[in-house]
Every structure is written in C-alpha cells, then in structure tokens.
Amino acid sequence: MKAHSLIRSAGFVGLALALHGTAARADADTDLVKRGEYLARAADCVACHTASGGQPYAGGYGIESPLGTIYSTNITPSKNGGIGNYSEAQFDAALRHGIRADGAHLYPAMPYTSYVKLAPDDVKALYQYFMHGVAPVDGAAKATELPFPFSVRLAMAGWNMLFLDKAPFQPDPAKSVEWNRGAYLVEALEHCSSCHTPRNALMAEQSGQAYAGGALGAWFAPNITADPVSGLGGWSESEVVEYLKTGRVPGKAQAAGPMAEAVEHSLQHLSDADLKAIAVYVKDLPAIRDVHDQQPGHVFGSSNSDEATLRGVAGVSASNSAGGAELFSAVCASCHQPAGSGSKDQYYPSLSHNTTLGRGDTRNLIAVILHGVARKADGKDVFMPGFGADSLVNPLSDQQIADVANYTLKQYGNPALKVSAHDVAAAREGGEPPLLAKLPRLMPWLIGGLVVILGLVAWLFGRRRKG
Ligand code: HEC
Ligand code: HEC
Ligand code: HEC
Structure with a gap:
C-alpha cells in the first residue's frame, strides 16, 4: 500500500x-x-x-x-x-x-x-x-399583579x-433502593406534598403535618400517610399503584379535580417501576391520625334503595321542593343505580365503600357534585357531569346539592356528616378562604410588612456574608 x-x-x-x-x-x-x-x-x-x-x-x-x-x-x-x-x-x-x-x-x-x-x-x-x-412559542404570558x-x-x-429547606435530597441508607427512588419521586419531582400537606397562615407547608391532608380551593387532598384509619394503611401497594395509574380503585376511591389532572398529565405516564416505588414510599409515610376519624373512609356504606317507596310518586324531578331521595333518584340513580351500587362493570362506581363519602370531610363530595369528573387515563375517558351553575344537564341550587349530598351520606357513606347550603355556597366561591385571607383587612398588610422587613434583613445578611 x-x-x-x-x-x-x-x-x-x-x-x-x-x-x-x-x-x-x-x-x-x-x-x-x-x-x-x-x-x-x-x-x-x-x-x-x-x-x-x-x-x-x-x-x-x-x-x-x-x-x-x-x-x-x-x-x-x-x-x-x-x-x-x-x-x-x-x-x-x-x-x-x-x-x-x-x-x-x-x-x-x-x-x-x-x-x-x-x-x-x-x-x-x-x-x-x-x-x-x-x-418555542413567542410572547410573554399574562403578568402577575399582586397588590402591595x-x-x-x-x-x-x-x-x-423561614420556609425553604435547601438541603439536597438525602437517600436513607437504611431503606431499600426502591423506597429511596419513591422518596425522590414523591418529595422532589411529583411534589405530592404541595397538595396533600396542610399549609400554615403564611401559606407554607406544615412540616409536622406532612401528608395529613390539605385544602385546594373547593377540593381536599386527603391524608395519604400510612395511618390505617385516616390514611392509606388499609390500601395495598398494588391498589396505590392502580389508583395513580388509572385514577380509580373499585371499592376504594376515584380521582376527580386536581388529582385527576395529576393522574392524566403526570402519573399515568410513569413507568410501572416508578409507580411501585412511589407506593412503597407512600405506604411508609409516618402515620398521622385525625382523632375524629372512627374507621377508614372506604369501610363505610351499604347498598340501600328508597326506590320502592318512591315508585309511583308522580313526576319525580329535580324541582325545588324535591327532597334528597327524590333528587338522587332523578339525577344520580341513572348512573350510580338506585341502590348506589354502581354499574356492573363499575364504570359508574359504587357510592358505598367510596372514600369520598366515608372520610370525615365533605369537601370532595360537594366539589364532585358541582364540577363532576373528567379524566383521560389508562386509555379511557371517564365522565360525570357537574350540577353547578354551568351544568349542561341540570343546575341544582345550594340547598338541592346539600340535600342530595346528605342523602348519599346517610344511605351510602358516613351518616355522621352533614352538608349545609352554606358549605355549597362556599365551595362555589372556590372553598373557604385560607386564614391569611380571612384575617381582618389590615392583617395581611401587617404580615406583608413583616415579611418585607425579613426580606430586607435576609438581603443585608446575604450581602454581609458575601462581602
Ligand atoms: C404548581 C404549579 C407549577 C408547576 C408544577 C411548575 N411551575 Fe414553574 N412556575 C409556576 C408559576 C406560577 C411561575 C411564576 C411565578 C412568579 O411569577 O413568581 C413559574 C415560573 C417558572 C420559571 C421562571 C420563568 C420566568 O418567568 O423567567 C421557570 C423557569 C419555571 N417555572 C420552570 C418550571 C419547570 C421546568 C417545571 C417542571 C419541572 C415547573 N416550572 C413546574 C408554577 C408552576
Ligand atoms: C394538584 C394537587 C395534587 C397532587 C400534586 C397530588 N394529589 Fe393526590 N389527591 C389530590 C386530591 C384533590 C385528591 C382527592 C381526589 C378525589 O377524591 O376525587 C387526591 C387523592 C389522592 C389519593 C386517594 C386518597 C383517598 O383516600 O381517596 C391518593 C392515594 C393520592 N391522592 C396520592 C397522591 C400521591 C402519591 C401524589 C404524588 C405522586 C399525589 N397524590 C399528588 C390532589 C393532589
Ligand atoms: C352520567 C352518569 C353520572 C351521573 C348522572 C352521576 N354520576 Fe357520579 N360518577 C359518574 C362517573 C363516571 C364517576 C367517576 C368514575 C371514575 O372516576 O372512575 C362518578 C363519580 C362519583 C363520585 C366519586 C367521585 C370522587 O372524586 O371520588 C361520587 C361521590 C359521585 N359520583 C356522586 C354522584 C352524585 C351524588 C350524583 C347525583 C347528584 C352523581 N354522582 C351523578 C357518573 C355519574
């Protein structure tokens, strides 16, 4: 060559x-x-x-x-x-x-x-x-303009x-690789605590109450600690995985509102290994019990029908004078069945053994009647119409929603719970405002002033340290 x-x-x-x-x-x-x-x-x-x-x-x-x-x-x-x-x-x-x-x-x-x-x-x-x-999409989004x-x-x-913990994620060497992967997903990426942990008056997550349940406008992100009564102690690992992947577990719960969005946009796309890791970690979250809870939410309920007594009642309809039983028969029973047992395939779920009716909090029941359920996950479209003001089927009044909610609680859920027309009106307005907004008008200013001063101190302090 x-x-x-x-x-x-x-x-x-x-x-x-x-x-x-x-x-x-x-x-x-x-x-x-x-x-x-x-x-x-x-x-x-x-x-x-x-x-x-x-x-x-x-x-x-x-x-x-x-x-x-x-x-x-x-x-x-x-x-x-x-x-x-x-x-x-x-x-x-x-x-x-x-x-x-x-x-x-x-x-x-x-x-x-x-x-x-x-x-x-x-x-x-x-x-x-x-x-x-x-x-790339050109153009800035609408600007945020909060009041001074x-x-x-x-x-x-x-x-x-005060509230930002800058410590990096620390794997726990005493736990399995899977548990640590779950911890990383839950704590860092999926930010589950941003919804499931209650917030203090300054809107920061309460560290002592991690995952004990937080308000989200009209919705409530329930306790998902390992507690067997208030939390997920009674759920198996595979049930948690099924819920995160599909948004439903027959005999336990369905995902509506913000949780339906988390399932649709995020959780259903995770690998099975990652979902299992999340379940392993969540099932091990330190238990927090609400003293008011007597038994797990999904345990409540039996199938009861008042249809026999209603049969023959002329022209049952969602009129203003109809009571809870009549309303249920008119606007809910076609899907959830007169005995609340749901359809055979449970596409329309049973209302008994359903955490939304069994847990010691009625917010999600009210929110689901107002806004319905819309979720695309697991290759399926799940839809329940809402009965709020913009309802295409049948807008109900605050009192009607309270009546039908109380009827379903009595028949299929936790009979100790009561919903009032006032609760429904608050839910329509996006839920009870958090403490910060409820304080007298001056208070936010005082708190804001304090935060500004703290901000200045932090800034000076930061400069001092750098210089
Ligand atoms: C829970 C809601 C929420 C999620 C989830 C979220 N963001 Fe944001 N993000 C916001 C909001 C609200 C702002 C604007 C805040 C402000 O103006 O102070 C923002 C601001 C930002 C900014 C600053 C951009 C600028 O204006 O210069 C970046 C970068 C950003 N987000 C990236 C991300 C990325 C990447 C993710 C996912 C890893 C993410 N965000 C997830 C709500 C969110
Ligand atoms: C955007 C807010 C939000 C985020 C993020 C979120 N959740 Fe939820 N979650 C909710 C709400 C609201 C509900 C109640 C849904 C309903 O009953 O229709 C819920 C319900 C649940 C339930 C059912 C509990 C029961 O008793 O019925 C489980 C389990 C759950 N979430 C786990 C998780 C995990 C694990 C993560 C993180 C991977 C997570 N969630 C992230 C808002 C959220
Ligand atoms: C057109 C059929 C239909 C009607 C009418 C209907 N539902 Fe539903 N309902 C559904 C479907 C579908 C789901 C969600 C199933 C799923 O998430 O997999 C659901 C879910 C629920 C849930 C559980 C939601 C959660 O977040 O856990 C409750 C509670 C409920 N319905 C109560 C009612 C009540 C009360 C009425 C009457 C005011 C009613 N439904 C009317 C179809 C219907």
Whole structure:
C-alpha cells in the first residue's frame, strides 16, 4: 500500500471515528432530551405552565392564591417571551431556588420548595428538554399583579429564609433502593406534598403535618400517610399503584379535580417501576391520625334503595321542593343505580365503600357534585357531569346539592356528616378562604410588612456574608 493511500485510509478511519463520535454525542443528546421529557412529565410542569386551550408550556395559567392570582410564565425556548435566553445555571436557580434570570424572586406557587431536592443531573436533563424538545412559542404570558405589599418580590427572600429547606435530597441508607427512588419521586419531582400537606397562615407547608391532608380551593387532598384509619394503611401497594395509574380503585376511591389532572398529565405516564416505588414510599409515610376519624373512609356504606317507596310518586324531578331521595333518584340513580351500587362493570362506581363519602370531610363530595369528573387515563375517558351553575344537564341550587349530598351520606357513606347550603355556597366561591385571607383587612398588610422587613434583613445578611 502506498504511503499516501495509507494516510488517506487513516484519514478515512479518523473521519469515520469523528463521525461516529458526533453520532454518539447526538444519541447521547437525544437520550438526555428524552430523559428530560420523562422528568418534566413526572414533575408535571405542563399542568401549571399551560393555559386551558393554550399552547403547551406557553404559560398564562392562573393559580388562585389568597393574595391574588399568580400567572405561570412562558417556559418554551422562545427568546421572545420564553426562557430561550436562560443559561443552565439560571434555569437551575429558577427551578431549585425560585430565582428568575433577572434576579427577582418567584412566588412559591412555583413549587421550587419541592424541586430544591432535584438531583443536578435531572436539572441538566430538564434543561436540555426545555431548550431542544419543546416548541418555542413567542410572547410573554399574562403578568402577575399582586397588590402591595405582596407585589414586593424581595419579600420572598424572607419567606424562603423561614420556609425553604435547601438541603439536597438525602437517600436513607437504611431503606431499600426502591423506597429511596419513591422518596425522590414523591418529595422532589411529583411534589405530592404541595397538595396533600396542610399549609400554615403564611401559606407554607406544615412540616409536622406532612401528608395529613390539605385544602385546594373547593377540593381536599386527603391524608395519604400510612395511618390505617385516616390514611392509606388499609390500601395495598398494588391498589396505590392502580389508583395513580388509572385514577380509580373499585371499592376504594376515584380521582376527580386536581388529582385527576395529576393522574392524566403526570402519573399515568410513569413507568410501572416508578409507580411501585412511589407506593412503597407512600405506604411508609409516618402515620398521622385525625382523632375524629372512627374507621377508614372506604369501610363505610351499604347498598340501600328508597326506590320502592318512591315508585309511583308522580313526576319525580329535580324541582325545588324535591327532597334528597327524590333528587338522587332523578339525577344520580341513572348512573350510580338506585341502590348506589354502581354499574356492573363499575364504570359508574359504587357510592358505598367510596372514600369520598366515608372520610370525615365533605369537601370532595360537594366539589364532585358541582364540577363532576373528567379524566383521560389508562386509555379511557371517564365522565360525570357537574350540577353547578354551568351544568349542561341540570343546575341544582345550594340547598338541592346539600340535600342530595346528605342523602348519599346517610344511605351510602358516613351518616355522621352533614352538608349545609352554606358549605355549597362556599365551595362555589372556590372553598373557604385560607386564614391569611380571612384575617381582618389590615392583617395581611401587617404580615406583608413583616415579611418585607425579613426580606430586607435576609438581603443585608446575604450581602454581609458575601462581602
Ligand atoms: C404548581 C404549579 C407549577 C408547576 C408544577 C411548575 N411551575 Fe414553574 N412556575 C409556576 C408559576 C406560577 C411561575 C411564576 C411565578 C412568579 O411569577 O413568581 C413559574 C415560573 C417558572 C420559571 C421562571 C420563568 C420566568 O418567568 O423567567 C421557570 C423557569 C419555571 N417555572 C420552570 C418550571 C419547570 C421546568 C417545571 C417542571 C419541572 C415547573 N416550572 C413546574 C408554577 C408552576
Ligand atoms: C394538584 C394537587 C395534587 C397532587 C400534586 C397530588 N394529589 Fe393526590 N389527591 C389530590 C386530591 C384533590 C385528591 C382527592 C381526589 C378525589 O377524591 O376525587 C387526591 C387523592 C389522592 C389519593 C386517594 C386518597 C383517598 O383516600 O381517596 C391518593 C392515594 C393520592 N391522592 C396520592 C397522591 C400521591 C402519591 C401524589 C404524588 C405522586 C399525589 N397524590 C399528588 C390532589 C393532589
Ligand atoms: C352520567 C352518569 C353520572 C351521573 C348522572 C352521576 N354520576 Fe357520579 N360518577 C359518574 C362517573 C363516571 C364517576 C367517576 C368514575 C371514575 O372516576 O372512575 C362518578 C363519580 C362519583 C363520585 C366519586 C367521585 C370522587 O372524586 O371520588 C361520587 C361521590 C359521585 N359520583 C356522586 C354522584 C352524585 C351524588 C350524583 C347525583 C347528584 C352523581 N354522582 C351523578 C357518573 C355519574
């Protein structure tokens, strides 16, 4: 072989190697983007960063807070309105510490208090996905305009000092690899606590009450600790997996409202191994018992029918004068059956042995009658119409909803519970306002002022430490 052809073939080999290297790198990049996509699903970024009917991740979804509406921002890679100019370090600061590229503090409506536990490699993958796997959409989302003093974003520095635990996720060497994977998914990515943990007067999660149940507007995210009476102690691991994957477990519960969204956008897309890990971890959450609870929510109920006494009653309809039994017969029984036992295949679920009617809290029963159920998961569409003001079938009054709710509680659920027309009216307004909003008008100002002062102290303190 002549010298120059040797050189040439060496050149070819080199070129081939170089090409191979580029291809390998491209593969690695695609893998990273794919991993980022999976993580974004697990973290459910889309749920908050997409307005209803809007483009994915273009922002503009309004999150009601007692301080006012906080709008999510455009996190597509557009350089005009999105986060296209974010460096990886800036993305990391927004995600894990709630600090925007321009240095301003984000409100904790963005769950950085959970994402602070994300592993650096996962942040890297998420960044690659948002830069290369998401379609850019130009234009900033609707701006958040909270009243003074909440408009002072620096106040969040004080809030962070009080409530942001910056400790990274620490695996527990005494527990299994699966338990630790579950802990990471639940605590960091899926941010389950942001809904299931009650909040204090300053809207921070109460650490001593982790997963004991939290209010979400008209809805209630129940106790999911391992307690056998108030929590999930009576659920098997595979039932928890089934609930997260499909949104339903016959004889236990169905997912409506915000939980239906979490199942639809996030949980159903997780691998079976990840769902099992979540179940293992959740089943081991330190038990917290509500002293008012006598027995687990799913234990309540028997099949009772008043249909025999109603038969022959002329023109039973959802008229104003109809009592709970008549209303149930007119507007619920066609699906849930006169005895409340549900359809044979349980597509229309039994109302007995259903946590929504058995637990010591009526919020989800009221919310489900007002808003119905809409969930796409497990390849199926699940639909129950709502009976609120915008009902297409049959808007019911506050008193009618209270009557039918009380009837179902008495027949199929926890008969000790009562729903009043006032409860229904509050639910229509988005639930009882949290303490912060209920205090006399001056109080939020005082608290806000205090937070601003704390913010300034934190800022000075930070400067002192740096200088
Ligand atoms: C529970 C709702 C919620 C979830 C889930 C959520 N975000 Fe956010 N995010 C928000 C809100 C609200 C804001 C704006 C807050 C503000 O203006 O102070 C925000 C702001 C941001 C910002 C700052 C952008 C800017 O304006 O410069 C980034 C970046 C971001 N989110 C990324 C993400 C990513 C990535 C995920 C998923 C890993 C995610 N968010 C999940 C609610 C959410
Ligand atoms: C966006 C808020 C939100 C998030 C995030 C969320 N949940 Fe829920 N969850 C709810 C609400 C609300 C309900 C009640 C749904 C209903 O009864 O229709 C619920 C119900 C449940 C139930 C049924 C409990 C019962 O007694 O009926 C389980 C189990 C559950 N969630 C587990 C989880 C786990 C595990 C995570 C994290 C992987 C999670 N949830 C994340 C809001 C949320
Ligand atoms: C058109 C059929 C239909 C009608 C009418 C109907 N439901 Fe439902 N209901 C459903 C379906 C479907 C589900 C959800 C099943 C699932 O999630 O898998 C459901 C779920 C429920 C749940 C459990 C929700 C949860 O979050 O746990 C309750 C409670 C309930 N219905 C009560 C009622 C009451 C009370 C009425 C009458 C005011 C009524 N339903 C009318 C179809 C119906």
